[in-house]
Amino acid sequence: MREARSATTPVAKRAADYLQAAAMTAPLLGTGIGTPACETYNTACGELTVLLRSSEGGRLWNQPLTLTGDKTYHLRLEPAGNAVWASNYFTAFESPDQVKEKLIRKKITQEGVGGALVGVRIVNPPEKFAPVKGITAAVTATLDFHATNATLALRRPAKQPTAIVEGKVRPLAANFSAPISYYEPxxxxxxxxxxxxxxxxxxxxxxxxxxxxxxxxxxxxxxxxxxxxxxxxxxxxxxxxxxxxxxxxxxxxxxxxxxxxxxxxxxxxxxxxxxxxxxxxxxxxxxxxxx
Structure with a gap:
């Protein structure tokens, strides 16, 4: 995923590279949680989500995309559901690794599949009862593939800790400490x-x-x-x-x-x-x- 992480590579090409990494490792998710294939899949899901939501003012977010790298993929976002966040709800996503947990000694996490993220919602004018830094929640990004058609889902692991990913019910990777730690003292x-x-x-x-x-x-x-x-x-x-x-x-x-x-x-x-x-x-x- 070196090229996918390169800031000099066009965003659409980087996104296609992330999709290819996830597509190659998705069939291997059954080999177990924490395996190299699972870790690659999880990283690709999470970093792709952050990339699309943040790059170029979110121009590529929340719309069907055709992305070409070594292969061409057709990407769509899964609609909101009981255990899936609406794609337009969060205004940003953060990797838990980027959140400084100054007041917490023990992280509450769940091992599983998908990219564990912190969803952040900050709107202007501010919503009632929203902290200055916005409202946060645990999000798990997953990708499902049917040939070169990919669906990105923003799952709600606190509400439903498992989901059907690549045809099987699997536990979702999640970090429940990072959203509260996002409010830095x-x-x-x-x-x-x-x-x-x-x-x-x-x-x-x-x-x-x-x-x-x-x-x-x-x-x-x-x-x-x-x-x-x-x-x-x-x-x-x-x-x-x-x-x-x-x-x-x-x-x-x-x-x-x-x-x-x-x-x-x-x-x-x-x-x-x-x-x-x-x-x-x-x-x-x-x-x-x-x-």
Missing amino acids: PANLLLVGVMGALRSAHYEKKTGLYFLQPYDPNRIPVVFVHGLISTPFDWVKTINGVQADPEIRKRYQFWVFAYPTGNPVLYSALRLREELAKVDKLYPNHKDYVL
């Missing part, structure tokens, strides 16, 4: 917590409820509220830990309430109730909260 995290208690007026604009994952009407919201002289980053290890349970990943979604802790407790409680009321108005059919 400030270098002076402790100082930020202290200043939020001493100079609350400076942090008032950041008060609010933030979704750490795309809103899902079928999952139960768990709202994390930090304590005195602290920030929502205090919950990163906890959220990462509970995500180790596949049933929790499937049934729950995580939100955080941020506020300067120097404000009176009753005032902060009022702001939280106001934020939850906004959620009720925007998503009237959401599951009951867990606080």
Whole structure:
């Protein structure tokens, strides 16, 4: 895949090279998870997705493509489904290897097939309840081939940890720690917590409820509220830990309430109730909260 990774090679040619690498190794997926063939397939799926979404302003994304390298491939994106993300939902994809996991010691991952990615959604104007850096989620990119016709699927491993890939049900490769680690803490995290208690007026604009994952009407919201002289980053290890349970990943979604802790407790409680009321108005059919 050397040419596929070359920045001097045209994007369409690079994409075709990634497709060829995946096509050559896809028939060998049955040899086992973690084999050289599986690793090559996974890498090709992930890097192809990042390439098409990011290159030339995403010009080649979300449309049928005919891509020519040593062979010519016809590529399409799988439509959204119960366990497949809509192709136009995320505005960027990141490799988990590019995400610095500063607050997490144990990565929650799943071995399997496909390219494990972090999907990032940042739109302008910002969506309600979206963090400044956007909303993130675990994504697994897979490719299925029928001769030279290829289908790229953006799968939801938290919702369904397996999928039919190349004709067989297989576990999906995924990294569940990288999406939460994408929200990089400030270098002076402790100082930020202290200043939020001493100079609350400076942090008032950041008060609010933030979704750490795309809103899902079928999952139960768990709202994390930090304590005195602290920030929502205090919950990163906890959220990462509970995500180790596949049933929790499937049934729950995580939100955080941020506020300067120097404000009176009753005032902060009022702001939280106001934020939850906004959620009720925007998503009237959401599951009951867990606080």
